[in-house]
Amino acid sequence: MRATRPCRWTALAASVAAACAPFGSLAAPAVPASPGLSSPSTLDLVDAEDDRLPVPAGAEELYLEVSLNQSVTGQLARFLMLDGRLHASAATLRGLGLQWPGSDDAGSRLVALDTIPGLQARYDAGRQHLALTVPLEALSAEREHFGPSAAPPPRVDPASRAPGLLLNYDLYAQGDGDHRSVSGWHELRLFGFGPGLWSNSVVSRATRSPGKDDNDTVRLDTAWRLDLQDSMVSVIAGDTYTGALQWTRPTRIGGVRIARDFALQPYRVTTPLASFAGEAALPSTVDLFIDGIRQSSQQVRPGQFQIDSLPRVSGAGQAQMVITDINGQSRVVDFSLYSSAELLQAGLSDWSLEAGLVRRDYGLRSFAYADEPMASATLRHGVNDLLTVEAHAEGTAELAMAGAGAQVMLGRRGGVLDLSLAGSRHEGRAGRQYGGGWQWASPRFNLALSSLRRDAAFADVASLEDSPLARRSDRAFAGVSLGRVQLGASYLRQDRAQQPRARYANLSLSWQLPRAGYLSFNLNRDLEREDSVHAYLYWSMPLDRRTSVSASARHASGTDGLTVEANRSVDYDRGGWGWRAQASAGDAASAQAEINRLGAHGEWAAGVHHTGGEGGRNTGYASASGSVLLMQGHLFGMRRVDDAFALVSTDGIADVPILLENRLVGRTDAHGLLLVSRLNAWQNNRLSIDPLQAPADVSLDRTELLAVPESRSGMLARFPMRPVLSLQVGLTGADGRPLAAGSPVWLHDADPASAPPLTVVGYDGLLYLEDPPADARLRIGQNGGFCEAALPSVSAERGLVELQGVVCR
Template sequence: MMSTYAATGSTVQGTPLILAVTVNGEERGLHEFALIAGEIWTRRETFARLGLAVTDGTDDLLCLNRLAGIATTYNAGEQRLSIMAQPQLLTLPAATRNIYIHASAQAAPGEGLILNYDATAVIAQSRSSATGFTELRYFNHNMVLNNTGIIRTSNIAQNRGFTRLDSSLSWSWPDRRLTLRLGDTLTVPSRWTRTIRMGGIQIGTNNRLQPYLVTAPLPSFLGSATLPSKVDLFINGARQYSGELPAGPFELGSGHSRVNGAGNAQLVLTDVTGRVTSLDFPIYDTPLLIREGLAEWSAEAGAIRRGWGLTSFDYAGNPFGSANGRYGLTNWLTIEGHAEVASHYANGGTGAVIRMGMAGILSGSLGASRMDGRFGQVVTLGYGWTNRRFRIGLEMMRASHDYADLARRGGAPYPRDRDIAYAGFNSRSLGAFGLNYVSQRYPAIERYRYAELSWNKAVSRQWWLGVRTQKQLSGARNHSLFLTLTWSPDRRDDVSMSVQTQKDSSSANLNVRRAAPLDGGIGWNLNLWRSDWDDDVDLAGSGRIDYRGRHGEASAGLDIRNRTTTGFVGYRGSLVLMDGSLFAARTIYDSFALVSTNGIPDIPVSVYHRRFGATNEQGKLLVTGLNAYQRNLVSIDPSDLPATFDLATLDREAIPADRAGVLVNFPVAPTRSMLMTLIDDSGQIVPEGTRISYADGTGPAMAVGFDGQLYVEEARPGAMLIADRPAGRCHVILPPRPAFEKAGRVGNQTCFDR
């Protein structure tokens, strides 16, 4: 069979071929070619469909044997064509691997009420007092109503009664990373303003709603593989990814890995022939930046809170409004803006964070304010560079006399200037060194300056040694020295010995601690110290014992100093009302799950394969300490489950909302199967192979096994079975319920003649 191809206006005769094609080792399917004078020809469009590009010439017909950068092997017997092309000729899209794409976890709805409490009583000679902290929280999926307060009692006239701390109502929209709060909260500050307590309304970005979202720029690496290859990514010497790549260009992300500072990435490509190619990339990354195109913002309006912890409803009379925003303009530049406004007051400014390649991070901001007709300015500048061993940084702030932010408007003075410098070095053999310098000045107050030098090292797996010296560079110019030696023989116990000396005094401290087990138990702490001041030696000490239980934590202790003994006792925990049941638990700071096993008690429950507890007599267990909007793995270990129970699933993901609970159901059910031995009226075993069926005609057909054994799956207690024996029919009534304690074994059952 002949075929005609047109090339540069001429007509060429050739033999048509349908060949199986591989390009750089990758299968590309069947394509049409022609064999002309012993050479392989094809049309330009076929060449493009193979993912190959040729820019030379305009001819529609191409001879593969004559193209630069192309090598071909034609196997006539197998009708296969192997093409080996240089990487720059491959036009298929770049293969992406390990590119981190976050998948937000959808929180399951849940409704309930939580009361956290912490009560402490103190007795000192003739004085006694009691303090109680309470948090009442109602949650309904992504809505939380919260109130906190302190109750104080005392045998002296002061500090009695209840003081409200914070009350708030919040709604969250996880898909938008957005939270709206009504009530008491904290303002969102900038680098040139400070946070304050407020009452009012606040709305803005809440990254806690999507904990799997990486907001900082992640490094990615570009390359090209001539042949299908295996790729390994190492960051700072640790393997972060291993996978397969097709031939052609590729982009490899760093996945979940985070690098704070300067580091090194290495790509190792191993192609199908075993040839190894290594590519090194220097990288510098920082969480101070947000990735390109990502925005974070907030806005609030309300009144400044005053006397927090002392009064319940003390708010400034003049309302204010403020807004803050950050935007990743590029992966190396993040910009920020902030504004505040109130009666006779305004503040605004802008700032930026810049990654200067491998040279570190530069940040700066400019702000201005107007309060009561007076204008002020503030400027900040910062620089930082770090890697695995070294870190250096500088921060500088200068504010004019009349510069003000909301905190100053509320009565807190703003510093006139602040300088911070730090440097550090970390070595496995030499230990960690640190040098810090701080200088700060407030209006009408003498400048405060000090320098600190520190060193600490792990002498062995159980011993740590630390030395720290401080020098005041202003005022009294005191000098102090701290020496600490710590011994930790295991995870629960540690002994710490420290000595401190300064100009006019010295002290020594011995602290011995055993932490209470996480699963519950007793812990204790003993602290002794000796100090002298003007030749007056003072020996003092304190001790406490703690008990951590499933329903809360108790503590008691004594403190002896200055010939005065003070004793205290305390207890803290929580009460949870959910799914019609009341539970006592340890203090619940974040989120939790209520595990239900369909009323079956004593079912063991694990969190991330660590035993947490067992269900109560109602078949429920409160599991605390979970992370909001994350996939917390809750499971049941079948090895601890009696054989009399069936489970449809062993693992479930508990995804609670912020400070809320979620109901996790495990369909645990008692086994309904029965195993029996069928005998007739005379005590003889019913013959094997006898057909068995339910009398009502429903359900599957069954048969008697050897020795009269009959296994009834999904048995119906009390139902009638019909046996079609050769000697005639008989009937048997199933026991009223399965014998759970015998795993469904019900022994001999008599099949009576009709």
């Protein structure tokens, strides 16, 4: 353990000698400064307790700066020169990071340096420097650790919070000669009024057919949500859902949910980091490569080190550490690694707690809930980088269910093993569920197997509401990647009580064709029916960035069809027009044409669909989606908002171009406002202004900001700016000649003896002023004295105004 003196020691040898102790003058060859790591500006004294040890008779006491294996340690240490040999206490040597046979039992006794196996010492008396060189096994310092820096999560600026009311809508209507239908989905959000967010969503339907009309409106979800970013916890009161694992089911409830939410800190890495350990005898540079791509470069000191890297790969990969010492010699260390997003970092937990009433007939009835309350709890915890354990429990007054599971990484190449076991008790019957799975992935191959089995008595809360569980679910998948070609095969089996067994097999092929074309083939077979073979062939080719053509052929149980299509998508950032045309031939001949438009206030589409054959029918349809926002005293129409958005304000300045992540997303309106949707909640969203494209007669306080909105809410992103009135004044003296360049200028009420000049006169008597006071008078230094000039009144409030012939008298 290293002890330090209260005083700090300068790295200069002369200052050390003057401040701390007399030094010997034993001649020795100079030691060159280490090229690996720079010397620190201050030095720590190792093992100050040595001052209490007696100095043997005839010994010379030295305080020397120490380098170890050509690496500057930044430490001073106390040595004794006795009979021409350097000595130090065992405590001092251990403080320098050395170990040797018997060092742990040596206490603080003096040790001659030349008695330590493999140690070489070079003493430079002029620089008061001691260079030690030891073998790698003699270094006892703790392992040097390098890893990605844990940057603090982006913070929501309190000044950006603003109350608002948002209505999302999605409308659809269609009709033919006899039938009409209109449906709509609406979501109302209230944010910024106190903590949390209120939301309510409904769906409405209206149909009309000969002799029958049907209209209804159903409430979907009503909830209040509070996000606590620092603790990564979300609280939801109202309609929500329970937590679930791979071997459990989520259930819609009306009640309260408290859960860990990693989305509140999206930059935090939750999966285990890839760790690589090594050692270096000299100061070295370590370059880390994963699958041939360099991930980091670190400067390491002699000794052991560990580098943690973000999990750049999913599945199996290969890593190399290239260790290059200060002499230019390199060596490569290879590692196999495996990464899985399903595992949690050691010590990290994911959990949720819920209580309430199970939701019934969701989407069909507005207020249908179970009679008995339920409760649920889910937990995942990273025990270490190879093991994540899970647990889940739920129950009502009639049922109790609980289980546990684990996800285990099988070494560095073996994939991930999933295991689970659960039991339930309902109406006096005990049920059991058990499952297992294994998955392995690499850049070329993917394999996955899973099975979940239940006996007839096993039940969960959802099964009490007419949602029965499958008795058996088996899945298998194998895939291979051959460059541009992807091959896959899968198998699925599901057994349900009182229902026929279902088994399916699937083969798929996808091929990235030259010139960005794409081809895929899919073959599906119901193994329980001999005549149920489905085949689908699809081809597409882009013609430009937004236009493409495609064709598909299908075969299913004796029916065949061919479809061709051409479409042009809409540029989402800038909006515009899009269209789609499709024609199908075969057993179900049809044709369809559609146009759509995306603007700043929403999106709409309209089209017609023709069904051929006997009794052919034409059906027209139209849709519209968008939002209506009330915020900052203004009513806006905007695109539909699924997550977060910002209201950009330029303080009333119109026609200012706004960029999101360097992409132009619009210009401010006559009120200096622009709505920017599609922001990422709890993340840094870079909003900026191109000053070269901004109006020339405005002053910008800043041209860029990082907008951090809360989830599903709006924020105010303000760019402070103001209009500027600029005057270019042509000044002449009483003789009509332009004033001399460099003449200082003050406002009339300023004291030239104490106040600095406001500006100076330019060439040809030109003076440039921004936002001068109305009817301002100027005092201008001339030939050791002053003259005064009165600026004429200007009616303009902004822009550049030229004034000529202003006389200074």
